[in-house]
Amino acid sequence: MGRTKAPELWDAAIIGGGKVGTTLGRVLIEQGHRVSCVVSRTTRSARASAEFIGCEAAGTELAAIPGSVNLILIATPHGAVADVVRALARLERDLKGVSVCHASGMLTAAVLDPVKAKGATVFSFHPIQAFPRTFPFGEIVPNLRGIYYGVDGPAAGVRAAYALARALKGYVIEVPPAMREVYHAAAVVASNHLTTLFGVLRELASTFAPEGTDWMSIYFPIIMGSIGNARSATPEVALTGPIARGGVETVARHLDALGRTAPDLVPFYAAVSVETTRLATRSGALAPAQKDELLRLLEPYLSPEAQKRKRP
Numbered sequence: 001m002g003r004t005k006a007p008e009l010w011d012a013a014i015i016g017g018g019k020v021g022t023t024l025g026r027v028l029i030e031q032g033h034r035v036s037c038v039v040s041r042t043t044r045s046a047r048a049s050a051e052f053i054g055c056e057a058a059g060t061e062l063a064a065i066p067g068s069v070n071l072i073l074i075a076t077p078h079g080a081v082a083d084v085v086r087a088l089a090r091l092e093r094d095l096k097g098v099s100v101c102h103a104s105g106m107l108t109a110a111v112l113d114p115v116k117a118k119g120a121t122v123f124s125f126h127p128i129q130a131f132p133r134t135f136p137f138g139e140i141v142p143n144l145r146g147i148y149y150g151v152d153g154p155a156a157g158v159r160a161a162y163a164l165a166r167a168l169k170g171y172v173i174e175v176p177p178a179m180r181e182v183y184h185a186a187a188v189v190a191s192n193h194l195t196t197l198f199g200v201l202r203e204l205a206s207t208f209a210p211e212g213t214d215w216m217s218i219y220f221p222i223i224m225g226s227i228g229n230a231r232s233a234t235p236e237v238a239l240t241g242p243i244a245r246g247g248v249e250t251v252a253r254h255l256d257a258l259g260r261t262a263p264d265l266v267p268f269y270a271a272v273s274v275e276t277t278r279l280a281t282r283s284g285a286l287a288p289a290q291k292d293e294l295l296r297l298l299e300p301y302l303s304p305e306a307q308k309r310k311r312p
């Protein structure tokens with residue numbers, strides 16, 4: 001069986017001139033590769049994207065993708081990927097020697113089957129990084145070196161994915177297709193839930209700190225310290241605080257105070273505390289009786305309904 005060799009020089013067409021397509025296109029150029037065109041839903045986004053990337057061709061027609069490209073990166077919203085793939089497959093074009101990938105976290109390489117049938121080397125290629133919608137492209141690009149890409153596909157596709165990740169100064173994590181949703185949920189925890197945590201902190205700080213307090217500066221050192229500790233050791237070893245000490249009374253007082261000042265946050269605090277209890281149990285910090293006592297305390301607070309039942 002012949003092994004298709006991944007190209008050393010990528011010549012790409014980007015489909016979808018949004019945050020992901022444009023910033024990855026730009027990194028490709030900065031790493032000495034080519035982006036020959038951007039195709040997007042509207043001329044406006046195609047032009048803005050091409051201008052930032054530094055390529056000349058921009059438009060809305062897939063048929064305008066030059067025959068010379070060896071990479072088609074689909075970075076449309078994930079709901080549009082299947083339509084784009086079918087439209088690509090309908091083009092009168094042999095896709096042998098062309099790598100086609102998409103950036104969706106939820107979709108596997110299976111959605112690319114129609115272009116695989118036309119000879120393309122296919123793989124999913126999901127960047128594990130946040131690309132905030134309102135951020136200028138230039139603020140996202142510096143965060144893209146050293147990231148991982150969640151990948152699946154046939155062997156030749158996975159080989160091409162490794163080569164493309166290397167070209168972008170990144171790495172690959174191969175994701176079994178059956179685990180795609182769990183993989184994506186983990187990315188949501190790493191990014192969206194962490195961002196949510198900042199919203200929670202701001203809300204809590206607003207209940208005791210004077211208006212205008214720079215709450216981020218107050219918590220940034222402890223946040224970065226905790227991240228560093230968990231990275232250099234393990235989450236179990238890095239865990240500090242009342243749950244790791246079996247402080248049932250402290251947790252009970254927190255729940256009571258939150259119920260009075262920020263009741264919407266009680267189920268969140270309780271749910272994360274259940275996980276913290278599991279972590280502390282794994283680390284050996286908690287005796288089984290302390291664990292049971294904590295879980296008995298937390299359970300009634302896990303949903304707003306349960307909380308109402310508990311509170312008179």
Ligand SMILES: NC(=O)c1ccc[n+]([C@@H]2O[C@H](COP(=O)([O-])OP(=O)(O)OC[C@H]3O[C@@H](n4cnc5c(N)ncnc54)[C@H](OP(=O)(O)O)[C@@H]3O)[C@@H](O)[C@H]2O)c1
Binds near residue numbers: 040
């Ligand atoms: N945002 C993130 O943090 C992130 C992280 C990892 C992966 N992803 C994935 O990356 C993909 C792109 O996300 P994004 O954040 O870059 O989205 P985005 O900023 O909304 O950009 C999507 C782009 O696709 C264009 N588009 C829409 N439908 C199209 C079609 N049928 N044909 C061609 N172009 C089309 C849009 O054009 P118009 O602007 O003209 O409408 C827009 O420029 C998604 O699959 C997403 O799940 C996103």
